[in-house]
Every structure is written in structure tokens, then in C-alpha cells.
Amino acid sequence: MARQSDATRALLVGIGITELVVTALSSASPRQGPGQGSGPVGRLLGPGSAARGHAHAHSHNGAAYPPLDVPKPxxxxxxxxxxxxxxxLGAVIGTRMTVIRLPDGGLLLHSPTRFSIALKTALEAIGPVRHLVAPNLAHWTFMKDWQDACPEATTWAAPGLRGRGQVRRSGLRLDHDLGPLAPAAWGEAIELVPVxxxxxxxxxxxxHRPSETLVLTDLVINLEAPKVPLPLRPVTWAFGVLAPDGMPPPYLRAVIRWREREAAGAASRLVALAPVRVIFAHGRWFERDGxxxxxxxxxWLLD
Incomplete structure (x- = not known):
């Protein structure tokens, strides 16, 4: 489907890098940590089955972190x-949404992943879905489904997103563009840092100030070596996307370096926030020593 194809391309903001990562992922199980289940992920099931957090085992698919499509504290x-x-080609790319409960009890969905009624129900047991956030030009492709299911939710977009032809054609309504200051509606719980x-x-x-959690999207990509076929590990290592390097791929690093001085200042600010944990969309996130x-x-940016 077109939307699924768009989401796949969005992973690394470049078709070539995306295809490399898709090819590289295999079925070995990572170590388990908070919010990071272990086990193989297989061919995707329908939305209802996926929301129950299950996937068929498959020898070539292990990119995601089961249980899938369920909230994990x-x-x-x-x-x-x-x-x-x-x-x-049938290969699976792991991706991740971060959900933050704001001071008013409402939920903010950062980089929404695929929608299902079961996932919406599980989230509403935590709080009402009030904010949907597209944090960069790539991570927006599932927001329309969430917007249709949660019409009262406010949508927030990274600068420049609303001008993209794909976004306009999708029918996604974007209520506000994000700026350097977090919206007042977020209750002063979140500090925004544009990179x-x-x-x-x-x-x-x-x-997220109360929990000292930093939420990124593609600025860090940290694929685990056991989940990458041995012949391709040197390539992913050279690209810097293999743990523990956790860098974005060369394509995205080059794009960010076009505004290197400003981006380096933003990176220094992120480190100065001293996050306890760092969550991002692809690979093993940093649950400690953030x-x-x-x-x-x-x-690569700080030095």
C-alpha cells in the first residue's frame, strides 16, 4: 500500500539507506531491558492480531521488539x-512510538505507529489521546489513521512538514507547527530542542522533565549486531548505525551538517539536559546511562 511504502522510505530519510537496513535485519533475539521485549518478529499480521503483541516467527525478520503494538511503561x-x-520484499523494520502522559492526564503520541482499535483502547486506559506529534519530515505517515480515530486530538508538526506534497495529498490535518518553545497545552512538562x-x-x-527522558526519532539509530546478518555487519558498522555507535546513517549526517553550527549547538544542549534515558525510533534505545x-x-556532531 502507498502509506506503508511511504513509512518504509521514511525510516532513514533515504531509500538506499532504508533498503540496506531492511536487508540487514534478521531474527536473533536481543537482550531484554525495560520496555524492550526480546524474541523474533515475523511476517506482519492483521491490525487486530498485531495489537495483541504477536508475530509469526520468521528466520529473516527480527527488527522489532515484541510485544508489538501495546503500551509498555x-x-x-x-x-x-x-x-x-x-x-x-517482506522484510520487517522495527519502529517505535513514545507516549507521554501530560500533567492534565492527556496523552501525547510522539511519532505515531500503526493504528489499531486494540491499541487505542489500551492507551485510553492510561489517558485520553489529546496530542499527535510528527517530529520530523519522515515520521508522520500513520498520523492520519490516528487523527480519524481521535478527531479531538491536536496535531503538531515539525517545521516544513505541511508543505510536503505527500502530506497534502494524504488528507492529514496539521493544526500547528512546532517551534523552539513547547506548547502551553503540554503543561510545562516537555522541553523542545529543534535539531x-x-x-x-x-x-x-x-x-520530558519529570522523568528526565529524552525522546528522539532518527538522530540516533542503534541496531543490535545479533539482529544483523554477519556478512552485513561490517557495512552497518561502517555506516555507524550499529550499536554501540548509535549514529544516524551517512545520508542523514550529511543533511544535518548543512547547518552544522546550529545543529552542534542543539546537540550540546541535548547532552547538557543530562537525560537518564534516551528513546528513539529504531534499534535498542538507551534505558540507562543516557x-x-x-x-x-x-x-560526529559534537566533535
Whole structure:
């Protein structure tokens, strides 16, 4: 489907890099940590089955972190939803949504993943869905489904997103563009840090003050070696997307370096926030030692 294809391309903001990562992922199980289930992920099922957090085992698919499409608590007021995207070749890409419960009890969905009634029901048991956030030019493709299901929710977009032809054609309503200051409706719980780049790219990093959790999207990508076939590990290592390096791929680093001075300042600010944990959309997130591991992942920009 067109939307699924768009979401797949969105992973690394470049078709070539996306296809490399899709090819590289296999079925070995990672270590288990808070909010990071272990086990193989297989061919995607229908939305209802996926929402129950199950996937068929498959020898070539292991990109995501089961259970899938269910909220998993990682800190007070912070939840993860691990999900998956299926490439046209049948390979699976792991992706992740972060859910933040705001001071008024409402939920903010950062980088929404695929929608299902079961997932919506599970989230509404935590709080009403009030805010949908597209944090960069790539992570917006499932927002229309969530908007249709939660028409009262306010949508927030990274700068430049509303001008994209694909976004306009999708019918997604974008209520507000994000700026350097977090909206008052978020109850002063979140600090926004824009990380700019060229070609209209900006990633809106979010720091949840109460839990000291930093929420990124593609600024860190941290694929686990056991989930990458041995012949391709040197390539992913060279690209810097293999744990523990956790860098974005060369394509995205080049885009961000177009505005290197501003981006470096934003990276320094992220490290200065001293996050306890760092959550991002692809790979194993940093559930501990967040500041040190973030500094390592951003060394290409900080140095």
C-alpha cells in the first residue's frame, strides 16, 4: 500500500539507506531491558492480531521488539509502543512510538505507529489521546489513521512538514507547527530542542522533565549486531548505525551538517539536559546511562 511504502522510505530519510537496513535485519533475539521485549518478529499480521503483541516467527525478520503494538511503561508517565513496518520484499523494520502522559492526564503520541482499535483502547486506559506529534519530515505517515480515530486530538508538526506534497495529498490535518518553545497545552512538562539540517529537515527532540527522558526519532539509530546478518555487519558498522555507535546513517549526517553550527549547538544542549534515558525510533534505545551514551552517538556532531 502507498502509506506503508511511504513509512518504509521514511525510516532513514533515504531509500538506499532504508533498503540496506531492511536487508540487514534478521531474527536473533536481543537482550531484554525495560520496555524492550526480546524474541523474533515475523511476517506482519492483521491490525487486530498485531495489537495483541504477536508475530509469526520468521528466520529473516527480527527488527522489532515484541510485544508489538501495546503500551509498555518505562518511566513515570512515559510508555513505549514498539511496532513494525513491512517492506515490499517482506522484510520487517522495527519502529517505535513514545507516549507521554501530560500533567492534565492527556496523552501525547510522539511519532505515531500503526493504528489499531486494540491499541487505542489500551492507551485510553492510561489517558485520553489529546496530542499527535510528527517530529520530523519522515515520521508522520500513520498520523492520519490516528487523527480519524481521535478527531479531538491536536496535531503538531515539525517545521516544513505541511508543505510536503505527500502530506497534502494524504488528507492529514496539521493544526500547528512546532517551534523552539513547547506548547502551553503540554503543561510545562516537555522541553523542545529543534535539531536543524538542510533540505528542510528538522528533528524536534523532546525532553520530558519529570522523568528526565529524552525522546528522539532518527538522530540516533542503534541496531543490535545479533539482529544483523554477519556478512552485513561490517557495512552497518561502517555506516555507524550499529550499536554501540548509535549514529544516524551517512545520508542523514550529511543533511544535518548543512547547518552544522546550529545543529552542534542543539546537540550540546541535548547532552547538557543530562537525560537518564534516551528513546528513539529504531534499534535498542538507551534505558540507562543516557547522557554518556547520547554523547557517544552525537560525537560526529559534537566533535
Amino acid at each position: 518505562v518511566a513515570e508517565g512515559v510508555f513505549l509502543v514498539d511496532s513494525a513496518l513491512e517492506n515490499a 536543524p539540517g538542510g533540505a528542510g529537515f528538522t528533528e524536534m527532540a523532546m525532553f 547522557t554518556a551514551r547520547l554523547r557517544r552517538s552525537l560525537r
